[in-house]
Amino acid sequence: MYKMKLSAFAALSLLLAGCGASDAGEIPPEKTAEELAYISDASPVDKAELDRAISPLFEDPAMAETRAFLIMHRGEILAERYGEGYDEDTRFISWSMAKSITGALLGFMVSDGRLVLDDPAPVPAWQRPGDPRGEITLRHLIHMSSGLDHTEVGPEGGKTLFEADTQRMLFLDGAEDMAAYAEARTLEAQPGEKFEYSTATSVILSDIITRTLTESTDPKVRRDATMRFVRGRLLEPLGMESTFVExxxxxxxxxxxxxxxxxxxxxxxxxxxxxxxxxKGSQHLPVSWVQFMKTSSPNDPAYGGHIWLNKIRPEGRNQVLFPDKGPDTIFGALGHLGQQIIVSPEQKLTVVRLGKTQDDVLRPMTDQMGDIMALFPIEN
Structure with a gap:
């Protein structure tokens, strides 16, 4: 077990060291073996070099604030470090990383034959004769190309923060029945025509999963049916014992x-x-579905089936990963404030970063994640 907690004493020491430096370019003192113990001796990258890449996530104010960082290499924890007040038992909110979990759950339903990717999405409100939303398929939804008039964040299209769908759906007038709020929106584009990243879209998929599992409208029955499915197909097989679904x-x-x-x-x-x-050698989710998730959608090369890909986005859209620093096979579940699960199959890596980083400093933090991953070789 390799982990580290950044103590207040360590943070104060760093501050004092900075105040006493006579030269801004002065090389910091080498860290002790104890300070580097959060990195495994089995690391294929020199421990001091790897620490120099990881430490800015915790110590550089330009990237604040990292609360948890973990590297798995070849299936083993290689490095694990936590900010003050957090540890391996702390639950962290996923924010939009949840979308990728929803994408995997949808894959179980499709592989079971209970849902069909290119059939009209089974949303009752869209099935009235003449309703153009009846043309929306599951594929459109998982590719964020439904055409529904969803505004993810404000200001966008002249809307303020609290007029955006995400805030209204999660915290305001749509919070009691989020799916009903999301499904009530009208079309602003033809299904399949436009990429529109949307938390509301993922809630629609969640609702479709639940209504496929039970016809009941009783909230408790719906919760119980969904949790049996989530536990049985994902959480228990993967040993995700801490995971709590809202x-x-x-x-x-x-x-x-x-x-x-x-x-x-x-x-x-x-x-x-x-x-x-x-x-552990047992195939739970079909390979074909995971490959589908990792395949570029028609309207954005950097977005697959509810997961981000390490590819260049169309002009005018913010880059979300680091296509100039790693293989294009890298993919990631990403969330608000810099929540990241980034996976590189060619490097046998899974890297997790959790914290609270505002949008204006998100790019430096993500670039640093790319620098960390670039230290590891591509393996056969």
Missing amino acids: FDAHGTMVGGSIIQATARDYAKFGEFLRHNGAK
Whole structure:
């Protein structure tokens, strides 16, 4: 077990060292073996070099604030470090990393034959004769190309923060029945025509999963049916014992943004996808579905089936990973404030970073993650 907690004393020491430096370019003193003990002796990268790449995530104010960081290499924890007040038992909110978990759950339903990717999405509100939303398929939804008029964040299209769908759905007038709020939106584009990243879209998929499992409208029945499915197909097989799934008052899983889990459990999910849906030699999720998740959607090369890919996005869209620093086979579950599960199959890596980093410093933090991963060789 390799872990480190950044103590207040250590932080003060760093501050004092900075105040006493006579030269801004002065090389910091070498760290002791104890300070580097959070990195495994089995690391294929020199421990001091790896620490120099990891430490800015915790110590550089330009990247604040990392609360948990974990590297798994070849299925073993290689490095594990926590900020003050956090440890391996702390549950961290997923934010939009939950979308990738929802994407995997949808894969179980499709592989079971209970849902069909290119059939019209089974949303009752869209099935009235003449409703153009009846043309929306599951593929459109998982590719964020439904055409629905969803605004993810404000200001966008002249809307303020609290007029955006995500805030209204999660915390305001849509919070009691999130799926009903999300499904009530009208079309702003033809299904399949436009990429529109949307937490509301993932909640629609969560609702579809639940209604496929039970016809009941009772919130408790809906919650129980969904949790039996989630536990039996994903959490228990992967050993994700800490993971806690949130539901709204109507019994719909908040599958676009609110799951709670430890850094180790998030890493287990990343490893599951690195192994193409297998765990200890047992194939749980079909390889074909994981490959589908990792294949570029038609309207954005950097987005697959509810997961981000290490590819260049179209002009005018923010880059989300680091296509200039690693293989294009890298993929990741990403969330608000810098929650990240980044997986590199060619490097046998799963890297988890959790914390609270505002959008204006998110790019430096993500670039640092790319620098860390670039230290590891590509393996056969």
